[in-house]
């Protein structure tokens with residue numbers, strides 16, 4: 001059940017999201033543990049219209065990839081989109097490309113909001129602004145709903161990292177910290193959703209252009225990286241992202257392709 005908006009989003013903001021984006025239904029919460037958890041639950045219940053946006057003013061138990069947590073307070077933008085791959089014109093098996101595509105979409109949408117900003121991708125889908133993480137993305141496959149996907153997006157917008165726990169403070173930034181400006185959350189969310197949907201459509205129709213753009217945004221190319229792929233650690237010099245979206249790493253024993261994993265270090 002959606003709640004009434006209060007401070008961060010107005011009723012008019014929610015109406016604007018419905019009118020200007022692909023979202024068919026908004027599940028709005030003043031406060032929630034994790035928008036991804038909620039979207040995964042709703043996927044199983046099959047009651048909501050899709051694409052569905054789970055949106056909150058305050059997320060208290062945000063999850064990230066691997067062991068990551070996502071820190072958020074009021075002023076941060078946290079949401080998840082639940083949709084069926086078919087609705088987006090995507091083939092089954094497109095999930096790995098979705099991660100990179102979502103990160104790219106956020107880079108491009110933020111580019112238009114902050115002129116001259118340096119926005120890049122830390123494979124597979126962290127967005128960095130001026131060398132610090134500004135956005136994290138968590139793509140998950142809901143159990144019990146074949147062909148559906150949840151994309152969770154967290155963007156530090158007006159939440160200053162000065163208020164964050166120490167372990168986040170040194171590595172992350174927010175739009176406000178980087179620009180000194182205050183942003184209306186809806187003015188960030190609407191272009192992000194617009195760009196996300198358009199770029200997802202490119203997976204089937206303009207793959208070559210999409211790949212060219214991921215590569216151009218890759219912050220790891222030429223740097224020494226350590227990738228935890230779950231089964232083993234890969235260490236070496238990153239050679240970029242290949243056509244399948246894998247990170248290519250030159251190791252002491254030859255080139256390795258990482259199709260999934262977390263980059264734990266890079267320099």
Ligand code: BTN
Pocket residue numbers: 033034035036037059061062063064065066068069070078079080126135136137138152153154155
């Ligand atoms: C990461 O940094 O590893 C990914 C972080 C993803 C955070 C977003 S915030 C909205 C959505 N809900 C969650 O619990 N996580 C994602």
